[in-house]
Amino acid sequence: MTASLDPAFLLDDFYCFGENRDEFEALLRAIDGQTVHIRESSLTDFRLAYLEDGGGECCPEGYLFEPGQPFQKKTDGSGETLCLPLRQQIRDASWPDCRGGAGLFAEALKGNRTLLLERKNGALLFVSDFAFTTLAQRLGMTAGPLQEATLERNLFLARKMAKVRECTLVIRQVEKEGIKLHKIFAFLGGKYREMKLFGLCELYGELSEHFAGRLNLGPMECRFWEICHERVSIHFEFPDYGNELCRREGWSRPLMPCLEFVTSDIGESSFHVRTYWRTEEGSIVPGREYSRRHRGDSLKALDQMEEEILTMVQGEFTLFPKRLKELKLVRITPVDFEPGSKRLRQKNARCVSRAFWHILKSIGAAKAIGKKREMALKEYLDSGQIQDDKIYTAYDIVMEVFRLPEMLNAYLGRQEGSMVPMSTETIRKFRRESIAKAAYADFSQI
Structure with a gap:
């Protein structure tokens, strides 16, 4: 029996991580069990709420807007005018004594202040910040103008939402003590086919058999996993194959072949399988990647996808070691090098620096x-990182480059001044756009 998740699961900052594969799979089953996909022909069956400060903790006050015409008509002696609807308590019709949504209301008041109220049964649907990107897509616009939580923005949304056609709401829900809580995490297209997160587990389960059998990679062991509302990811490594490569190729610095599987059920990410290599120090070297948009694929298409992933993985885990073997034959240190000669050590340092x-x-x-x-x-490399009494090959240079993101950040952290260490995103970009290419640089041009 799958355990149910508590109301904290619905908060945008929900995040879990671990190293146990069974725990990962159990959590995905639970999330799938508490996620529904509701197809709507339009959004006119909902009213749009904007929360204001004040009111009770569980049932704050705000405005309810009708799709298409958020203003109300008012007639007086001077004629007909348009005005805001009366401020009122925002609550789910099924909640007893206004209990139930305190944590989610607090989050909404600090964040986007937006909810939908179902017209038919009075159910209240909180709206995640993550949902605004796909909502903007349904409205035919970019998400930028929707980021600021203002009354004017929600008036604009109420006018525009009447024009939305064929929309699939991705809703996560929790029921506790008879109180039902709902939160929208995506407004996807009407043709979107429901995708279960656990399908990722089924896929890598099937692939693991092929990795061990057809590709001779040995067992696939879970390194760690992460789960949030935006995406889920799990990392595996192949220790038997990694140890075999190290022994067979004579690597002085071991590298572990790894895989990352990533997906999302709210439109934040396509399906990805990424190969990478991990050094003993923990540095990451990105490899080949397979990506596919979620399309509700047929069994035939899924079989083809598995074959494409196997081909990609085999290519990376075969060609990369072959390339490193080639680099070990490319000498960077001058052939006349003598470690006892200061002049030749200086010459060696210049050649190595030039190669870097x-x-x-x-x-x-x-x-x-x-x-x-x-x-x-450059300052970091010139601060004694090059050993002028050592014979360098292109392999040695490349292995040092693989460590640069972490080494540079540590160096920046020790320096005084305006230069701050790189952010996680910048390090990721450095690895993906630069470090991944290092092994395939043309050393013949040095």
Whole structure:
């Protein structure tokens, strides 16, 4: 029996992580069980609420707007005018004594202040911040103008929502002590086919058998997983194959072949399978990637997808080690090098430095991290990182480049001044757009 999630699950900042594969799969089953997809021919069956400060903790006050015409007509001696509807208590018709939504109301008041009230049965649907991107798509606009939570914005939304046709609401729900809570996390297109998050588990379960059998990668072990409303991801590694590669190729610095599976059921992400390599220090080297939009695929299409993933994984886990083997044959240190000669050690250091900068320029490091950080990177490399008494090959250079995102950030953290360490997103960009290319740089041009 799948355990149910408590009301905190509906908050936008819901986040879980772990290392146990069974726990990951159980949590996805629970989320699937508390997620429904409601197809609406239009949004006129709902009224749009805007919350104002004040009122009770569980039932604050605000305005309810009709789709298409949020203003009410008022007639007096001077004629007919349009005005805001009366401010009123916002509540779900089924809640006893206004109990039930305190945590979600508090979040809404600090955030987007937006809810939908179902006209037919009075059910109140909270709206996640994540839903505004897909709502903007249904309205035929960008999400930027919808980010600011104002009364004017909701008046605009109420006017526009009457024009929405064929919309699929992705709703997560919780029931506790007889109180039902609902929250919209996406406004997807009318042709969207329901996707279960647990389908990801079924896919990697089938693939793991092929990885071990057809590709001879050995068992696939879970490294860690993360779950939030936007997306779910799980990381695996192949320790047997990694150890075999290290022994067979004579790697002085072991690399572990890894896979990441990513998906989303609220339109925030396509389905991704990413290969990558992890160094002993924990640095990440991105590899090939497979992506596919969610389309409600047929069994035949799913079989084809599995074959495409297998081909991608086999290519990365075969060609990358082959490339590193080639790099070990490319000598960077001058052939006349003698470690006892100061002049030749200096010459060696210049050659190695030139090789570093050739790679960094060819992989576009400055574009990924900016010119100032590129200069800081040069300072870092010149601060004794190059061992002038060591014989370097292209393999040694590349392995050092793989560590640069973490090493540079640690260096920046030790420096005084305006240069701040890179953000997580900048590090991710540096890896994806630059570091991933390092092994395939052309060393013949040095």
